[in-house]
Amino acid sequence: MFSILHNINYSSEEIANIFDNQYFNTKRRKKSDLLDNDTVLVRQELKQSSEKVEMYKTLLHSMRNVAKKNYTVKETKEHRRPRIQYCGYKPHGNDNNPIKLCSSEKGNLFFSGLANCGGYWRCPVCALKIANNKQELLSALITSHQKEGKTIGFLTLTVRHSAKDPLIKTLDKLLSNFKAFQNTRWYQDNKKEIELFGMVKTLEITYSFLNGWHPHLHVLFFYDNSKGASSIEFQKRFISRWSKFRDNNGLVSAQNQKILTTDISDYLAKYDITHEMTKGNIKGSKGLTPFTCLAKIALGDYEDYQQKRLLYWVYATYVEYTQGRHYVNISRSLLKKYAEQIEEFNKTDQEIVDETNIDEILLKISLPVWRKIALNDLQPLVLNKYKENGLNSVYNLLTYFNDFKDLQIEIDKHNIPLLI
Numbered sequence: 001m002f003s004i005l006h007n008i009n010y011s012s013e014e015i016a017n018i019f020d021n022q023y024f025n026t027k028r029r030k031k032s033d034l035l036d037n038d039t040v041l042v043r044q045e046l047k048q049s050s051e052k053v054e055m056y057k058t059l060l061h062s063m064r065n066v067a068k069k070n071y072t073v074k075e076t077k078e079h080r081r082p083r084i085q086y087c088g089y090k091p092h093g094n095d096n097n098p099i100k101l102c103s104s105e106k107g108n109l110f111f112s113g114l115a116n117c118g119g120y121w122r123c124p125v126c127a128l129k130i131a132n133n134k135q136e137l138l139s140a141l142i143t144s145h146q147k148e149g150k151t152i153g154f155l156t157l158t159v160r161h162s163a164k165d166p167l168i169k170t171l172d173k174l175l176s177n178f179k180a181f182q183n184t185r186w187y188q189d190n191k192k193e194i195e196l197f198g199m200v201k202t203l204e205i206t207y208s209f210l211n212g213w214h215p216h217l218h219v220l221f222f223y224d225n226s227k228g229a230s231s232i233e234f235q236k237r238f239i240s241r242w243s244k245f246r247d248n249n250g251l252v253s254a255q256n257q258k259i260l261t262t263d264i265s266d267y268l269a270k271y272d273i274t275h276e277m278t279k280g281n282i283k284g285s286k287g288l289t290p291f292t293c294l295a296k297i298a299l300g301d302y303e304d305y306q307q308k309r310l311l312y313w314v315y316a317t318y319v320e321y322t323q324g325r326h327y328v329n330i331s332r333s334l335l336k337k338y339a340e341q342i343e344e345f346n347k348t349d350q351e352i353v354d355e356t357n358i359d360e361i362l363l364k365i366s367l368p369v370w371r372k373i374a375l376n377d378l379q380p381l382v383l384n385k386y387k388e389n390g391l392n393s394v395y396n397l398l399t400y401f402n403d404f405k406d407l408q409i410e411i412d413k414h415n416i417p418l419l420i
C-alpha cells in the first residue's frame with residue numbers, strides 16, 4: 001500500500017516543463033519543421049486533463065524507461081531480457097496487426113495491441129492498473145461484509161530492524177514469522193473463539209536513509225460477528241504477542257490496530273497510488289518507496305551522481321527481493337463467500353493489465369510507424385496530442401521529427417484512419 005510518488009514535490013506544470021525539455025531540446029531529435037504549438041504542448045495537455053492518471057502519463061512512461069534498465073541477478077545469469085522491456089513497446093503476440101489508439105467508455109485514451117509486463121513490484125505503469133483493481137476488489141469485499149453488520153479489524157505489523165539490515169533479512173523475518181505466528185496454538189484457539197472468518201494481507205516496503213528497509217504488513221481481519229469490543233481486545237493481545245514472537249523484537253507502539261468504520265475511504269486511499277501525486281507535498285518521514293526512487297530519477301531530482309546511484313540501488317534491491325511475492329493475499333474463505341460480489345474484480349495480475357475496455361477505435365498505427373514512435377518514446381505524447389485535437393495534432397507531432405517525414409494517412413475499410 002504505497003503511493004508511487006509520495007515524496008515528489010512537483011506540480012504538474014513543473015513536471016511538464018521537465019519533459020518539454022526532454023522531448024524537444026535534445027540534439028538527438030532534430031526538428032524537421034517548427035511545431036505548431038511548440039514547447040507548451042505537454043503543459044497545456046496536463047492542465048486540460050481531468051484524469052489523474054492521464055496527467056502523469058509522461059512521467060509514468062519515463063519511470064518505466066528507468067525501470068527497464070534493471071536486470072535481476074537471475075536474469076543477468078540467464079542472459080534473459082526482463083519482460084518490462086517489452087511493456088508498452090512491443091506488439092502483443094506475433095501478429096502484424098496495426099496498433100490501435102482507442103478510447104474507453106470513460107473517455108480515457110490508450111493503445112491496444114501492445115505487450116504488458118504485469119509486474120506489480122517492478123513496473124509503475126502496470127502497478128497502477130493492478131493497484132486500482134485491488135482497491136475495487138477490497139472495496140467490494142469490505143462493503144459486502146459490513147452490509148451483513150459484521151466487524152472488520154485493521155492491523156499494521158512490523159518487526160524491529162536496523163539501518164544496516166539487508167532487505168532480504170527483514171522481509172524474510174516478517175513473512176516467515178507471520179506464517180509461524182498463525183500456526184501457534186494461541187492464534188488457532190483464539191481465532192475459533194473470536195470467530196475470525198478470513199483475512200486480507202498486504203505487503204508494503206519503504207526505505208529511508210536513516211532507518212533502512214522497512215517492510216510491513218497491513219492486515220484486515222474479517223469477523224463472523226458484530227462484537228466490536230471483543231475484537232479490539234483480541235487485536236490488542238495479538239499485537240502484544242506478535243511483538244514478542246520469535247526474533248520479532250518489535251515495539252508494541254510500532255504496531256497498530258483498530259476497527260474499520262463504514263467510512264473506508266482512508267483505508268482504500270492506501271491503495272490509490274495516484275493519491276499522493278495529486279497532493280504534491282513531501283511526506284519525508286515515511287521514507288522512499290521504490291517507485292518514488294524511479295520518479296526522482298526520471299525527474300532528475302537528485303543532487304549528484306552518487307545520490308542518483310543510491311536511488312537506483314534502492315529500486316534495484318526492491319525488485320530483486322520481491323520477485324514472485326504476492327502484493328495482496330486474500331483468504332480462500334473470503335473469496336468463496338463473496339465470490340459473486342467480487343467476480344468482476346477477481347483476476348490475475350496479467351488479466352488486469354491485459355484487459356481493455358474499448359469503446360471506440362480512433363486511429364490505427366502500422367507497425368513500422370509504431371516502431372519509430374516507440375524508439376523515440378513518443379507514446380504518451382501521441383495520446384496527449386490526440387486528446388488535444390485528434391488526428392491533426394498527432395500528425396503535427398510526428399512530422400515534427402525527421403523520422404516521420406514520409407508519414408501518410410490512409411482510411412481503412414472500417415473508415416478508421418491508419419498511419420503508414
Ligand SMILES: [Zn+2]
Nearest residue numbers: 087117123126
Ligand atoms: Zn508493465
